[in-house]
Structures are given as C-alpha cells and as structure tokens.
Amino acid sequence: MRHLTPALAAALLTLAAGAARAEEGMWTFDNFPIARANATLGTNIDQAFLDKVRLSSVKFGGCSAGLVSGAGLVMTNNHCVATCVANLSTQAVNYAETGFTPRSREEEIKCPGGSAEILTDITDVTERMHAAGAGLEGQAFIRARDAEAGRIEQEACGAATDKRCQVVTLYRGGQFKLYTYKKYSDVRLAFAPEDRAATFGGDLDNFSFPRFAIDAAFIRLYENNAPAATPTHFVWNAAQPVEGTPVFVSGSPGATQRLLTQDQLFTIRDVVLPMDQLLASELRGRLIRFSEESDENAFIAMDPIVGLENTYKRGLGRMRALVDPAFMATRAEGEADFRRRVAADAALTARVGDPWADLAAVQPIQRELYPAYSMLETQAGGGSQLFSWARTLVRGAEERAKPSAERLPEFADSRLAAVQSGLFAERPVYPALDQVRMEWWLSKTREWLTVDDRRVLGLLGPESPEAKSVRLTAGTTLGDPAVRRALWEGGLDAIQASTDPMIVFARAMQYNSRAVRSDWEARVQAPTDRASERLASARFAAYGDAVYPDATGTLRLTYGKIEGSDVPGQRWGPFTTFDGLWARATGAPPFDVAPRLLAAADRIDGDTVLNMAVSSDTIGGSSGSPVVNAAGEMVGANFDSTVLTQRNAYGYDRNVNRSVIVTTGAVTTALRDVYGMDGLVRELGVR
Template identity: 45%
Template structure:
C-alpha cells in the first residue's frame, strides 16, 4: 500500500523488469478518483466517465429508484448524456497535490500531552486545511501517516455533480450473495459507471484518464492497483490488537448480528420492504463477515505471536538508544492504560455518540443541524473537526441531498437503537431516561418519524441557513430529541477524546518516530483512506489441499446458475447466453495488498491501461487488516475483457462501449 511519492519503482524493476516512471505514476494518480463515501474509482475517458463498483454507488441507484422503477432490480443505462441521473450523495475527489506538513504539526504540539496535545493538533490541522481550501471546488485533508510519524496535506479537486450512467442488476453485481462474499471462485459483475459533470452543465473534460487494454490480463501478468485502502493496523501495539480482539470487535459483531436479524425479519414482510432494505442488509452482512474474519485472524496465536516479537525488537532498540528511551519507553504503558480506561467506556461512546443508539437517517440529519447551529459561529480552529470550513461543502451536500428516506424503515431502525440503548445501559440510566422518558421504544420511534418535517429538503435548508435561532425555535420532535441528548453525547465524546484518543495519538506518534528512527522509511504507512499504489500478479493459491485457479469464465457463471437466489443469473444474462464465448474471463484473483476502501480501484498493466476492476478479496485477505500474507492473501477483480464484453453483448450499452473503445490501445 505504497504512497505515490514513495513508490518503490526500483524494487518493481528488480523483481519484474519494469520501472514505472514519474510521468507514469503522475498519470495514474491523476486518473484515480476517491468517492468520499468510502470507495475508489477512476477516470476512463476524456469526458469525465468514471468506473467504480456497483456496491460503491448502490445508495445512488437506490435513491433514484421508486416502487415503479426499481433500478436495483432492473439495472440502469443512460442511452444519451441527458439521460444520466444525478446521484444526490456522491462526491468525487481527484488528488492533485501532496505536501509534507510534519514539521508544522509537530511544532504545534511540541511539549504537550493529553487533551492539550489533541486540541492543538486538531486546531493546527483545521488551520492548514482552511488555508488550502480556497474555494468549494477544493477539498484539503491533513492525513496522518506512519501513525503520526508523518503528516501530509492532500489537496483534492472536489466534484459534486456526479451522475449515474450505467449499473447492472443488484443480483448480478452481488451474484452469489453472502455465501460467495469474500470467496473465490467468483462470478460477480460488480461494476458501474458514473460521470463527473462540470460547472458549465457539460461532462467534465479531463486530460488524465485510463485507456482500456486491447489484451486482457493473463495468469502471471504484472498489474497495479491504484485506490484508497480504508484502514489497516499493522503498526498497532500488541495492547491495541488485544483490545480489538477482546473488546471492540466482539461489541460490533454482536451489534451487527442483531441488526442483520432485525433487517431480515423486516424485509421478509413484503416486496416493497425488501426493495428498500436489501442494500442496507447487504452492507450489514458484508460488514459482519469482514469483521468476523478480522476477529478470527486476531484469535490465531501465530499472528499475535509475530506482533509480540516485532514489538519486543522495537523495545530493545529503544532501550539501547538513550535519546529514544528518554522520550519513548513509557509509550507502550500509556497506551495500555488508555485502553483499560476505554473498556468500560466503549459501549457508552458507541451508543451515545457513535450512532449505534440512533441508527436513523433522520436523527443523523437532526444532529447535524443542531451541531452546525452550535459549531459554525465558533472560530474555525475551535469547532468539532466535521464542522470546519474544509468540511462545509460535504456537510451541505449531506444535509441538502434530495434523496428518499423510507419512513417505515426509519421507525424500525430507531426502535432497534432505542432497545439497544435500554438493554446495554439499563432502564434507569439517566441518558436512557432522557431519550425514552415513559415511552416504549417503538411508540417513541413512530411518533418521531411521523412528526418530523426533516424529510423535506427545503425545511432542512431553512434550518441550516437560519442557524441557532431557527433550530432553537423549531418544535420538530426529531430536532428536539437531538437537542435533548446532545450535551450528554458531547460529554462522552470529550471523555473519549481526552482520556483515550489523545493518549493513543500522542504515544502512537512517539512510537512511530521511534520506528522511523530504528528502521527508516523504507516501508509503507498504514492505510488511511489515502491514495496508494499496490503491485502484484494474477495468481491463484493453494489452500486446504486444493489449488485455486486465478481466472473464472462466463461459462462458469452459467454453470453456477441454479435459478434460485443468490445464484440466479438475471434475465439479461440468460438471454445473452452464447453471445460471449464461454472461455472469456469474468473475474480474477491477484496478489495485490488491498483492504476495504479499495473497492472500485482500477487495475492497470505496465502501460497504465485498464485490465480489471477490484471489488473484493478472499477470506484470507480479511486478516490483511493486521498483516499481509502473500501466500494466500488475494484481491478479487472483474476482468477487463469480461467487463467490456458484458457491457456490449449482455447490456447493449453501446454508447459507453464506443466511448471506452475510442481510446483503447
């Protein structure tokens, strides 16, 4: 997961005989796209066409659907530019500049500890971002690398007019459903195309885009993945990994398991409930399986055994260096103590501030409005991070999105959250009493959803622009609830930030500096949802006495069809059987080091041409959060050749095919 400014081009040449030039790297970087909701993508034509995964823009497809036009079921294809539909919630970012601001951040926090360190760090980050973001068309983020050993300022071009051009059926994008998720062989067509439109009302013109390869990738080929891995913990302390294994992951696994059961029961009651719930259910199932894999990886004694050895080695180097020892040796104990303090606090923090007690779009909007009214009048550096000047365009887009919210689903999810609050904190807890009073969870949820006006974008705009006076004058029940619980939610957030987050950041930075001093900067930093480049080859693996081939085919997809979900091919594919050679590759496995957030990443060859589209990993890759194991860790991608053939012969998306083939080489 290499940053573009430190990519080991010479090492690639030594092992594969190809050295990417700076021009090559800059072109692929500028052709790469980040979807602000948590995915990757890429420009694939000079007219702003962007390739990503279906599951990355599933919420857009769902927002554009209705009971009469279910695009998740039927798929979507815009036959003309004017038919492309704007995605209410999608923001695309293009990384245009990276600047090292380590000295400035470390200077601002020098000699500070605890909450003072955290406050100074966040204030300086906000100041740097505000200086950089000179207009709404720019997004600037100070990113933490090497766990605080380095800080970089990433400047992005921000695009908020993003329109849907093509999406297959949900059933084909997620073919195989939960049973096939994180498995291989795989036969999913998890691909979609959106388009960035410029401020002139025309598709964006871009000089940097990835052309399509005439020849697809084959077994053994060197290929590259450019994307935004969300987060890894490969440099975390043993105490932090044990906390994940023993406290954080069990809590979240229980929460997601109960939510999955609730959503399954709700969705089974009617076709319309299924239509409005399947995307959320799929997301919960995906998260549950991913986190279960992480937990199993941490439960494997060899993984933590290796981590203990690595930590002991670093401790020995620190002890042997008087200067490092003076500033670093107590960091491990400080982190362990902070995590001990977090154990009894985690559930309270997650429920009150983290959203688990209020899993509702409407409540989320209400909380944003309440906090915006409080935060925006403050000086930029004094605000909560999500309300700083640099975040305002994204905040406005989220609050003013014109997307449907399903009342019945809101009632069910709020009821679930209220029950979780009462069950976890206890019926006599003051916060629970503040929320429920004498109401039953379902009755309160129903009254809140029925009484709120926050479904209306114009009402949300009025409240946002009216500021504190408008919010305090409102009698909207959802706003009143958000105001009623905000003080206690902020209080637990402050306790977490002062006693846990600040200690982990400060001491994590000390350990990061020690690690850099001991081992240098030859490695790559943990993933932080920042752009990275990974290199690898198309390759299968051996597991439990079987050999897994790296390529699947169209014929394999038809053979896997049973006619019953989740192994039912949609009618478009059944009607197209025979139009594409059965030997055409459909999906492939590669040795790339990826993690969640890489979904939608383009896979390119030595010439920088598209040969695939990342959409998943195999089960062993789930342990990649903590360590990469090259023997079995595999990324899973839609094959570039199969993707283009399906667009043309299954979906008849001739306009897009022509656009992609125009620059094919």
C-alpha cells in the same frame, strides 16, 4: 485453526516489526518504493507512471474508481453506486432489478449528494501539526491539533468549491500531509447492470473465490452541466489476462491497524469486535424481518442488508485472525524485535521513552468507555438518516456560533461545504426503515449501558424504544430538504425554536453525547495520539523509509501478480469464465443469473475471463480500485477479497492475500453483448 508455515511466519514477522517486503504495503504516492516494485515484478515503472495513475484515480464516496475517457467517464463497482441506484429508483422503476442503461449522455442522471475527487497535490505539514500540540495534554491537545488542521485546510482551499483540502494523519501521528483534491459535485450515473449480475452468489460467495460477478458500473463527472474534460485517464485494455502478469492497484483503502501494539489489538479482540459483531448481527436480523413484511419493505431494505452482511463477514474474518495463536504469536515476536532495536539505542530510548507502556495504560480506560462512546456517539441513531440530519443541524448550529478554530473539526470552515452538500441533497427518505434503525439503537443502548444509566434515562424518558422511535420518525419533517435548509440557514435561533420531534430529541441528548465524546478525547484519544507519535518516531529510527503507514481512507498504491492460491481452504487458479458462471447457476437465489445476462448467453464467448485473483495488498475501501498493468492500462477493478484476507487489517500474509477483480474483458462483454451500451464501448476505444 490454520497454522503458519515458517516461511509465512518470517514474512509476517517482517511486517509486524515495521519493514515491508514483496507485494506488501498500501503505499502513499509520495513514498512509493519504485525500485523495490520493479525488482519484485520485473517492471520498469517510473515517476511519470505514478503521476498518471494518481491523476487517473478517483475517490467516490467510500469507494475507489478510475477515469477511463477524456470526457469524465469513470469505472467503479456496481456495489459502489448501489446507494445512487437506490436513490434514483422507485418500487415501480427499480434500476437494481432492470439495470440502468441510458442510450445517451443526456439520459445520465445525477446521483443525489454524490461527489468525486482526484488527488492533485501532497504537501508535508508535519512540523506545523507537531508544533500545534507541543506541551499540551488531554482535550487541549486534541483541540489544538484540530484547530491547526482547520487553519491549514482553509489557507490552502479557502472558499473554493471545485477543490477540497484535507490534513491527513499518517503513521498514527508520525507524519501529517495536506492532500489537495480536485472536486466534482455533479456526478451522474452512466451505467449499472442488473444487481443480480453484480452480486451473483450473494452472501455465500462474498469474500471468496472463485467468483462470477460483473461488479462494475460507470459514473460520469460533470462541470458546468457538461461532461468534465479529463485528458489524463487510463487506457482501456480488454484483452484476456495472463497468469503471472504484474499489476498495480490504485485506490483509497479504509483503515488498517497494522501499526497498533499488541495491547491495543487485545482491546479490539476482546471488546470492540465482539460488541460490533453482536450489534451488526441483530440489526441484520431486524432488517431481514422488516424486508419480509412487504414488497415495499424488501425494496427499501435491500441495500442496507447487503451492506450489513458485508460488514459482519469482514468482522468475522478479522476476529479469526485475532484468535489465531500463530498469527498473534508472530505479531508479538515482531513487536519484541522492534522493542529490542529501540532499547539498543540509548539516545532513542531517552527521546521516545516507553510508548508501549503508555499505550498499555490507556487500554483499561478504552475498554470501559467504548460501549458508551460507541452507542452515544459513533453509532448514535443506528444509521437513521433522519436522526443523522437532526444531529448535524443541531451540532452545526451550536458549533458555527464559535470561531472556526474552537469548533468540532467536522464543522470547521474548511469542511462546511461538505456538510451542507449532505444536508441539502434531495434523496428519498424511508421513515419505516428509520424507525426500525432507531428502535434497534435505542433498545441496544439501554441493553449495553443498562436501564439505570442516567444517559439511558435521558434518551428514553418514560417511553419504550418502540414507542419513541415511532413518534420521532412519524412526526419529523426533516425528510423535506427545504426544511433542512431553512433550519441550517436559520442557525442557532431556528434550532432552539424548532418543535420538530427529531430536532428536540437531538437537542436533548447533546449534553450526554458531547460529554461522552469529550471524555473519550481526553482520556483515550489524546494519550493514544501522544504515545503513537513517539512510537512512529522510534519506528522511523529503527526501520527508515521501509515503513509504510496504516491505511486511512486516502489514496494508496499497491501491487502484485495475477495468480491463484494454494493454501488449505484456498486452492484455486487465477481465473473464472462465463462458462463457469453458467455451470455454477442453479436458477434459484443466490445462484440465479440476472435475466438480461442469461438472455444473452448465446452471444457471449464462454472462455472470456470474468473474474481474476491478484496478490495485491487491499482492504475495504479498495472497492472499485482500478487495476492497471505496467503500461498504465486498466485491466480490471477490485471488488472483493477472500475471507482469509480479512486479517489484512492487522498484517499482510502473502500466501493468502488475494484481491478479487472483475476484468475489463468481462465488462466490455457485458456492455456490448448484454446491455447494448454501444456508445460507452466506443468511448472506451474498443473496436
């Protein structure tokens, strides 16, 4: 186990206590520390820089991206378009193997169900949200907050189809902001390399450096069947990067848990992560076995397996942090410092009480309820697309029969457009893959909740997981978007009359799954949110605006420098090159070079920097984030981080935190010298 140096411990202590230094922090754009960033980096950015970066940054599914031309062209990672590529491919025409290289905009193809968004406005709605929950407890508190968020979103966006409004929770309830997005529902694939070019090294190289991957792809935003006009965009800079250069990374990082108490982290360490890791490991094994049964199965399972491997390895890195005594001791000392500051202020103590004790009291309940909540609610269906549609149809019909303010938040009027988009999208369906996922989920639910649990008996009845999963996936007609549309538009009457086996199954499990969710909301979520709101108030009082919120999947800006690393297990310089790729290649998977890339080797300058490391503060969800210099020019896109960086979920470690970037120079080389994408090269302004 790696131990922390005194200097590193001091840096982490600052984080754990609540204030931020150096490159630390996934900052919101309305509270970015301009002066501190300039002082740290020696730059001279201003509000105009922030505005341009924000309006040039794109959220694409669960990934990030950046506008790079005035005609809606956007760069992201290849792994961020993997689902689109898979949906557009067949076994006979597999773009993951060949690359997708359209010769004109007319050949760009729409990503089924794809959408992209640009954050245009941020408004503080904290007072309204706090007032909505005032004096309430349990599920009444949750429902009142959800209803108020729905009202705020509906007031701001109404029936508009070209924008989306979202009330974002920050500081775990300390603040609430209304984020307004410009929405693009027509997103087309403009370029993707061969998958082997983007994933060279496979799982062995994942979460590591040196890396040798062209993990980049392009999509295009369309409006009214024409490329969108996007006059605000990043300028493409394909020059060789220089070590020590300051850079900014703009993207939508997923959830971090840095503001959790020690007691909350112990629950993650002891219950949540072990269960999630065991489940992911077994599902990965089942999908690998499935993929080995035929070439067709290998094609179907390729993308899901990559995603599972990524999830498992990320969880492994996080577990290592939570069982590292030095790391946890540093966090504990930070929490102790925070508590001392609060205790020293009698008025503050009287106002906030003891939120730490309140959160500690929730943990035994959370530990008890998590397995059922996970298996029957958050992981229900095991990732089966057919089941997901069925549950959405059933719940949507039940919820839409109520006033918007009384519904589950995902079915509020302000969010129905997104639900419908997902339901009606035409995308390939693979019942064989869904059967494997359903069988795994049913068997694991029985295992974790036990055979005699009444909810398990309700799920399976007299059938085995194997037989039930086969019957449900073979008999359903939900793979047909016309069937899904008819059921949605038919409302509750159509759902209640349906004999589709997957609909019948989703209907039958609603009582138990809703009960589990209600119990969780009343006994875990509500008291946690209540105490976290008071904890946030105390943190603001103790540390002022030096505090940044946990990441929530919304747009953030972080910064750092191009540099290597020099700690045990992570000693390397900042760059890799194409010459390094050729040297690393063995010809056997996963170190086999993509065919078109290998064929172009003699046309490529071997000294061109392929990937680089940056000391920025990123996490999952930051994939595809544009990396820009102080002039606002794009110099790369984030696509990974190192395994030691996975502790970033719980605390920033400046010595080991490194984001892994594919450079614009490498992407330019691939477009021009490998794939013949001359039109895109010209559009990027490369001469």
